Amino acid sequence: xxxxxxxxxxxxxxxxxxxxxxxxxxxxxxxxxxxxxxxxxxxxxxxxxxxxxxxxxxxxxxxxxxxxxxxxxxxxxxxxxxxxxxxxxxxxxxxxxxxxxxxxxxxxxxxxxxxxxxxxxxxxxxxxxxxxxxxxxxxxxxxxxxxxxxxxxxxxxxxxxxxxxxxxxxxxxxxxxxxxxxxxxxxxxxxxxxxxxxxxxxxxxxxxxxxxxxxxxxxxxxxxxxxxxxxxxxxxxxxxxxxxxxxxxxxxxxxxxxxxxxxxxxxxxxxxxxxxxxxxxxxxxxxxxxxxxxxxx
Amino acid sequence: xxxxxxxxxxxxxxxxxxxxxxxxxxxxxxxxxxxxxxxxxxxxxxxxxxxxxxxxxxxxxxxxxxxxxxxxxxxxxxxxxxxxxxxxxxxxxxxxxxxxxxxxxxxxxxxxxxxxxxxxxxxxxxxxxxxxxxxxxxxxxxxxxxxxxxxxxxxxxxxxxxxxxxxxxxxxxxxxxxxxxxxxxxxxxxxxxxxxxxxxxxxxxxxxxxxxxxxxxxxxxxxxxxxxxxxxxxxxxxxxxxxxxxxxxxxxxxxxxxxxxxxxxxxxxxxxxxxxxxxxxxxxxxxxxxxxxxxxxxxxxxxxxxxxxxxxxxxxxxxxxxxxxxxxxxxxxxxxxxxxxxxxxxxxxxxxxxxxxxxxxxxxxxxxxxxxxxxxxxxxxxxxxxxxxxxxxxxxxxxxxxxxxxxxxxxx
Numbered sequence: 001x002x003x004x005x006x007x008x009x010x011x012x013x014x015x016x017x018x019x020x021x022x023x024x025x026x027x028x029x030x031x032x033x034x035x036x037x038x039x040x041x042x043x044x045x046x047x048x049x050x051x052x053x054x055x056x057x058x059x060x061x062x063x064x065x066x067x068x069x070x071x072x073x074x075x076x077x078x079x080x081x082x083x084x085x086x087x088x089x090x091x092x093x094x095x096x097x098x099x100x101x102x103x104x105x106x107x108x109x110x111x112x113x114x115x116x117x118x119x120x121x122x123x124x125x126x127x128x129x130x131x132x133x134x135x136x137x138x139x140x141x142x143x144x145x146x147x148x149x150x151x152x153x154x155x156x157x158x159x160x161x162x163x164x165x166x167x168x169x170x171x172x173x174x175x176x177x178x179x180x181x182x183x184x185x186x187x188x189x190x191x192x193x194x195x196x197x198x199x200x201x202x203x204x205x206x207x208x209x210x211x212x213x214x215x216x217x218x219x220x221x222x223x224x225x226x227x228x229x230x231x232x233x234x235x236x237x238x239x240x241x242x243x244x245x246x247x248x249x250x251x252x253x254x255x256x257x258x259x260x261x262x263x264x265x266x267x268x269x270x271x272x273x274x275x276x277x278x279x280x281x282x283x284x285x286x287x288x289x290x291x292x293x294x295x296x297x
Numbered sequence: 298x299x300x301x302x303x304x305x306x307x308x309x310x311x312x313x314x315x316x317x318x319x320x321x322x323x324x325x326x327x328x329x330x331x332x333x334x335x336x337x338x339x340x341x342x343x344x345x346x347x348x349x350x351x352x353x354x355x356x357x358x359x360x361x362x363x364x365x366x367x368x369x370x371x372x373x374x375x376x377x378x379x380x381x382x383x384x385x386x387x388x389x390x391x392x393x394x395x396x397x398x399x400x401x402x403x404x405x406x407x408x409x410x411x412x413x414x415x416x417x418x419x420x421x422x423x424x425x426x427x428x429x430x431x432x433x434x435x436x437x438x439x440x441x442x443x444x445x446x447x448x449x450x451x452x453x454x455x456x457x458x459x460x461x462x463x464x465x466x467x468x469x470x471x472x473x474x475x476x477x478x479x480x481x482x483x484x485x486x487x488x489x490x491x492x493x494x495x496x497x498x499x500x501x502x503x504x505x506x507x508x509x510x511x512x513x514x515x516x517x518x519x520x521x522x523x524x525x526x527x528x529x530x531x532x533x534x535x536x537x538x539x540x541x542x543x544x545x546x547x548x549x550x551x552x553x554x555x556x557x558x559x560x561x562x563x564x565x566x567x568x569x570x571x572x573x574x575x576x577x578x579x580x581x582x583x584x585x586x587x588x589x590x591x592x593x594x595x596x597x598x599x600x601x602x603x604x605x606x607x608x609x610x611x612x613x614x615x616x617x618x619x620x621x622x623x624x625x626x627x628x629x630x631x632x633x634x635x636x637x638x639x640x641x642x643x644x645x646x647x648x649x650x651x652x653x654x655x656x657x658x659x660x661x662x663x664x665x666x667x668x669x670x671x672x673x674x675x676x677x678x679x680x681x682x683x684x685x686x687x688x689x690x691x692x693x694x695x696x697x698x699x700x701x702x703x704x705x706x707x708x709x
Contacts, residue, residue: 049369050394134541135556136549149477155541157689243488244541245685260366262675263390 036276043269049259053266060270070254070271074278076161077250081229083165084172089221091169092176093214099177100184110181114174121171125238128167129154157247160240164248168235172228176221183217184210219290223283230279251275321353322609322616325368325381327599329358332632340628345619352612372396372606379607380617385419385428385598386667386674392422393671397602399425403614408622409641416638419598422669429621430598430638432630434563435657435664436494437594438587443580444469444480444558455584459502459527462559462587466537469558482537484551484560485528487688491542493681494595495561499524501665504590512670514705516680517698520590525687525694533690540689547573552581567653568634583656586663596664598638636661676705 043060045053064070099110116124131137132153140150153163187210195205233252236242242249242257251271259268326337342354357378359367364383371377383391391397404410404426410417413430420428442452448468456462466482473479486492497507497516505520515521532538543551543560546569551557553574562583570578586594601620607613619625623641630637631647636657648654667673680701687697 048394049373050396133545135543135551135554136545147475152541241489243685245689245691246682257678260369261678262672263369263394265369 039269040273042266043273045266047265047269048263049265050263056266060267061274063267064271064274069249070251072246073249073251073254076248077230077232077252080161080165080168080232080250081226083162084168084229085222085225087165088169088172088176088225089218092173092221093180095173095177096180096184097210100181110177113177116171117174119171121234122238124167124171125235128163129239132163154240155244157243157245160244160247164235164239167239168229168232172225176225179217179221180214183214187213215290219287222286226282226286227279230275230282320351320609320612321355322380322607322612323355323357323378324601324616324620325364325378326356326358327361327364327382327384328633329360330633333629334358336628336632341620341625345616348619349612349615352615354616372604375606377604377606379604379609379613380601380620381604382431382599382601384667385430385600385669386677388420388427388602389422389669389671389673391602392425392427395605397427398605398607398610399427400429400603400614400617401426403617404429406614407618409639412623412639412641414638414640416598419666419669420600428600428602429617430600431621431626432600432633433596433598433636433638433661434565435594435596435636435660436498436561436563437583437585437657437660438483438559439552439562439567439581439583439653440559441552441555441580442582444555448558452582455582457585457588459499459587459589463527463531463535463537466531466559467535470537478536478539480555481539481543481551481557482559483531484543484557485531485538486542486561487532487538487540488542488685489681490677491561492684492688493677496524496528496684497665498586498593498595499528499589501593502587502589502591508668508670512668512709514676514702517695517702521698522695525684525698529688529690529694532688548577550574553577564635564654564657581653583653583660585656585660592663593665594660594663595666596636596661597666600638672708675708679704679708 042053044055044057046056046059047053095113099106099113131139134140134150134152134155137153139153143149143151152159154160191209191213192205195209200208231252232250233256236248236250236253237256240248242253255268255271255275258264258271326333337356337358342356345354346352365387368377368381368383388397392399404417407429416430416433417426419430420426438455440452440455445452445455450465450468456465462483469480469482470478471480486495500507500516500521503520503524505516505518505524507514507516509515532540539557543556545551545554546566548554548570550560550562550566550570552560552562552566553570555577567578567581567583570581586592601617603610603613603617620629623639626637626639627642627645629635630642631645634647634654636654637643637645637648642648643658648658667677670676683692683697683701683704686692687694692700
């Protein structure tokens with residue numbers, strides 16, 4: 001009898017737990033998981049957004065793999081990611097170390113560094129377009145004070161991608177700074193005190209204590225950064241529309257054009273899927289090499 | 298008992314929703330211009346609803362940049378508008394996919410439809426009418442009269458031929474003490490849709506065309522090559538036009554800021570300059586398009602299309618008639634400071650009292666628009682890509698035009 005009662009109570013608890021997570025589960029299934037499978041299904045069709053889709057097999061995939069435009073934009077996307085991720089990590093860690101100090105008024109700086117993160121990307125992009133403007137931009141104004149001719153930050157194909165990357169780093173450091181700050185505050189002060197007693201200087205403490213203990217944070221930051229930078233779209237679309245001379249046409253821009261300018265939803269879905277698989281493989285690879293490193297240690 | 302009450306409530310609410318939905322016509326306007334919203338919400342809709350008590354009009358204003366995306370998703374979700382506004386270049390694509398309905402049977406019901414003149418032709422695709430133009434915009438060259446005077450040129454006699462345009466641009470280009478150009482004689486776009494529209498004007502002025510009647514590319518002709526070489530000469534060789542796009546609205550528009558002496562503008566640029574830089578705008582005049590074989594300038598109209606999925610065509614057509622009447626077209630164009638497609642609107646105060654808008658109206662005599670072809674946006678982007686390569690000197694002009702033609706032909 002007691003056993004039956006115990007079972008019923010346990011069952012009730014489990015049911016209650018499931019009931020609590022049901023809304024979130026339903027939301028995710030409906031708006032996240034289902035669209036992924038619908039998109040996969042569309043990638044095998046000629047869907048144009050309006051008329052009924054027709055099954056075309058692997059035609060979309062074969063088409064995109066044969067397009068040099070697709071590979072070039074993929075290459076640019078990776079170039080952008082490799083430029084943004086390391087610099088973003090270094091700067092955000094540096095900022096986290098600074099704001100980790102318990103100095104009066106540090107809260108203001110934490111908020112100030114985080115402010116760009118909560119500003120909409122479109123607004124940020126427009127402001128940076130003004131900053132970069134060759135005629136009226138403040139950056140070129142400062143350069144002119146040193147008799148430096150105007151730099152075409154967004155108009156020159158060799159500068160455009162780097163200029164957008166700088167903006168992206170500026171906007172993203174606040175987010176990673178908070179993540180690193182949380183990681184730093186999780187490291188026990190006792191370790192630093194013990195190291196000081198043993199004669200380790202700040203530099204040695206950083207590389208022997210801080211960096212190794214921040215490893216899970218690095219893994220998280222890199223994984224999230226890979227996912228977000230490879231999906232880059234808004235800043236490219238607003239600031240350069242993929243130009244000049246296609247120098248900022250990332251895969252995100254190409255997907256948008258195919259879907260909403262050319263109404264090739266099936267083709268765009270195929271590109272999205274290829275990008276999704278690449279992101280998933282890279283994220284897994286990142287997690288695996290870090291796990292392997294942990295096992296070896 | 299409670300169950301029964303709930304059931305009755307459900308049936309009643311569904312019925313009332315159905316009744317409400319059946320008498321409502323959804324209309325989407327392109328753009329979020331405040332005076333337009335006020336004109337539609339405060340004048341045009343109340344007028345219509347007063348005359349047609351059984352029909353409600355629900356207007357939405359969609360930013361141009363989001364229009365295609367929102368139309369696609371709303372139609373895919375089965376909640377698209379009954380009437381929507383779009384550029385004339387979208388007609389072929391929508392008609393081909395049967396998104397929009399042919400309105401030939403209803404066009405005669407529109408108040409004085411002959412008043413639209415040839416602008417209605419822009420809405421014809423494969424012999425059927427799909428589009429009623431509402432407002433237009435043209436691309437003409439504007440110039441600074443004070444810069445003309447400083448360079449010893451008569452501001453009352455702007456350039457007419459290509460040779461004159463080039464010579465004027467050379468005379469008007471000024472260098473600063475540091476040896477760098479402080480004022481460019483001419484501002485030609487070097488990227489994006491603006492480049493395509495400006496180059497196409499030179500192509501047509503030179504007697505060429507973009508496509509033949511079977512929609513095969515013909516722009517890689519000798520006329521096209523000559524037009525492109527002329528364009529490149531101004532940008533790369535004479536350096537009278539910047540090799541990057543000088544842009545800005547209001548007081549930072551290159552004309553208002555004084556960094557260029559002549560520049561392609563649209564009516565909206567002029568209105569913005571007038572608002573934020575009234576003194577400088579007084580020194581700006583608009584000229585008719587230049588000529589080689591003929592005059593030509595790019596004009597486009599935005600207008601209404603009727604959705605094929607509209608549930609109440611009768612009410613929808615009534616709304617369409619109201620929003621394309623003389624009074625409505627005048628009101629909308631006054632609000633937008635744009636070009637009305639109705640001939641009779643030329644006498645309206647906002648046009649007759651403004652010589653610059655008057656010049657745009659005169660210029661519309663030489664107007665050409667985008668071709669009505671299903672893959673136009675993709676074809677245009679391909680053309681832009683190769684024109685940009687040629688203008689920026691990374692590809693030869695003939696090679697660029699041939700490559701664009703080849704790629705566009707493959708779209709078929």
